[in-house]
Amino acid sequence: MIRKELLLRHSAWMTETNSPVIISSRVRLARNLEDFPFPHVLDPEGAGQVEQIVSQVLKDIEVNQERVFYISLTELNNVEHQVLVEKHLISPSLGGSTGARGVALAPDHRYAVMVNEEDHLRVQVLLPGNQLLETHRLASALDDALEAKLDFAYRESHGYLTACPTNVGTGLRASVMVHLPGLVITNQVQQVLGALTRLGLAVRGLYGEGSQAFGHMFQVSNQITLGKSEEDILTHLDAVTGQIVEHELKARELLQKQMPMLLEDKVWRARGTLQNARLLSSEDAIHLLSLDRLGTDIGILPKIKDGFATLIVDTRSGCLQYILDRELDPNQRDEERARLIRGAMQEARSTIQEA
Template sequence: MEPFSAWMQAQGPDADIVLSSRIRLARNLKDTRFPNHMTADGAQTMLARVEQAILGVQGGWALHFQKLADLSPVNRQVLMEKHLMSPAMMEDPIAFRAVAIDERESISIMVNEEDHLRLQVLLSGLQLSEAWSVADRLDDTLEATLDYAFDARLGYLTACPTNIGTAMRASVMVHLPALVLTRQASQVFTTLAQIGMVVRGLYGEGSDAVGNIFQISNQVSLGLSEEEFIHNLATVTQQIVGRERHAREYLQHNAELMLADRVERAWGLMSHARIMTSEEALRLLSEVKLGQDLKLLPATKSTFAQLTLVTRPGFLQSQSGRELSASERDQMRATLLRKRLQDEAQSA
């Protein structure tokens, strides 16, 4: 079976538009330097201390602790592509970093990224409260063993001042092709910025918004409770989902021919192409997904999130069992997508 994470199953409320809900908590240990100021010995000591705490947690969490230095560059990249660790974890010092992941790949704990610990829970669809419930319980379990850096006035202390307070980042990953096509996305994103939300690309800060996939999250974590931040984001997300659905209805009723031509061209290219770049694949997948959601194209067994992963360089190299050149990846990407669309549509 291919290594797809549970959050990629397209289940949960509004999962056709909300690809995932994520809660991330930043935590640091008391009286210990932040990772960017630690010595090599201090970082190794921190790594061992956190490993012992994670492996000792009770309550059926079943977390697998993995030092990044023991993973190949390709396997590290796959973890990043599956959103189980951040792009920053790919950078040196790899020797002082680790990640703990549960069997369903819904929970991951990054060790020695910007902060000592980055706990995150990923669920499919709009399930922010459910993700927070899991993250909160795991956080309490770890805090019973680890002494967190906490200030009664400022809250949890973090390496970046914007994360102090709750030190929580709640985010949703959404697919908004109709808002982009109807030129409403920029207006929506401007409004989000005015109410304290930030919009980023597929892999968060510093990444591009390809495939009409966007991450929306709270910009600061101080001043409100975790539940209030989550409520605000959930409310905003529901409004965005409503606007995306309205934009899709508009396209169906007012630009039916253009829409049908666009999604069928995308299906045709993906069903017959022999070479495909990563960016082109995401763009075409986005349009195919829109066509499937509107019943203009046949459905496939693989979800949009799963097909997106299939296009990624690390995943392709992991499947092939060796490093691939850019040209080889373009050929393999086209072959995998072509086979999935043709075979799965026939058997769906």
């Protein structure tokens, strides 16, 4: 498969589902090779050896009758690195690092295996909506296939050994991306999410650790893996996610009952701006698309053809330039972003006019 074709594809997690709150589910497994130091103390020669060993296995592996395609990140330009980060296929730290490293991707991006990130391997499965159990099943299948060919660092007393102590044990990080405009608008989000740290969960922004919660979107994940089984981690996260969803839906009901005109004004202003704006910054676009998504979820606005996640990702700086196949300065990006979104909104405008 041509690299350009692979990177231009919409990722599986961007598919629209019936879930009004949970955008995506992810499971990530941290694994290291037995005979090599962790990446942060690995010399360039050792890093090259790790990439060579792992990439060869990845090129030959097949999971659920699917092959993955290996890409060495040293072969990519800065925009291509951005595309991978913006689609959540690699971490920002891997995209910004140097040396021997890479990523293997399934054709629909549901599988992604990072090589020489914080650990030698980061096995990731990312699916749309609330699919934690299915995500874990697929990740386990890929992990089993890799472990059949690679000698992972494992101890009976500790489990899988990882560069960060919080990942020791199962090496599993499970997370959900949730869309919480109701809680933000009603000023309840800090109260609801602030309690999660006491439950052993971490809350981060759209692009993980250190990122901001643009577009009313948050990532919720487990913090510790040592001493917990994979089933315990997933069950706990799923239960807490259910409570978050309940709080968000109640907040939306509250807005509809107590502040209906304020709510309608917010979502219609967002739709109108998206349909007519000639310049849109990335941050403004995410915020407006979030309010627009809220409007369609509660039935105030007609739905648009292109999904919420798809529009957010396609209008990020890297993806926008990659789709248009040319470099853009900040002003040009704002202009092209607005143009792309206006086109996506055209179908909704036609629906309103016909009605």
